[in-house]
Amino acid sequence: MNTPKTTSKDPRLGPGSLWSALPIPACRALTYAGQIKASQVLFALALHSSGVSTVVFPSRATIKKYSGVGKNSISEALQVLKKFGFIKISYVKVGRTHRNEYEILRACFHWDEFNEIASRYKIPKGHCTRCNHWIYRDGWNVQKGKDGIATIQVRIHRNCGGIVQDLNRKQMLNIRDQEEWAGMVIPFH
């Protein structure tokens, strides 16, 4: 197959440069989901994809080297990536041996193509008043609490036990902005 080389208008990326596309939506959603190791493994896979092919086949040792994720955690991280719909894994015969091949899927690069699992982590749903982190779906437990004489439901952050509040409009807009400008690196906290 004759695949054209990816070109870029970025002046830093002319002839002689070596670069790959970093899947920003996928890496962000994985970070929101607390799946840092999966994010690091996806990063290591992306480092082996130079824009010519979406299929890469680094060995376990190479993934470990570039991701910093220990060998025992790589399988789990790969399963997370599969579950989120970010990669497809094939076991391919090459000569007398086999190797794993990883296809980096389109959804990695497009918020609106996320599957149902990945979609849960697009936007934070609350804010912890104790540890000051954004909280995502499934990140809290619901408990009964008192507001004066009324019984209300209180959301408790699973990690720290702090009370989770809804994001206010300004926080929501701020997050939406950051997602739309996902090319920019802006810290969340």
Ligand SMILES: [Zn+2]
């Ligand atoms: Zn907290």
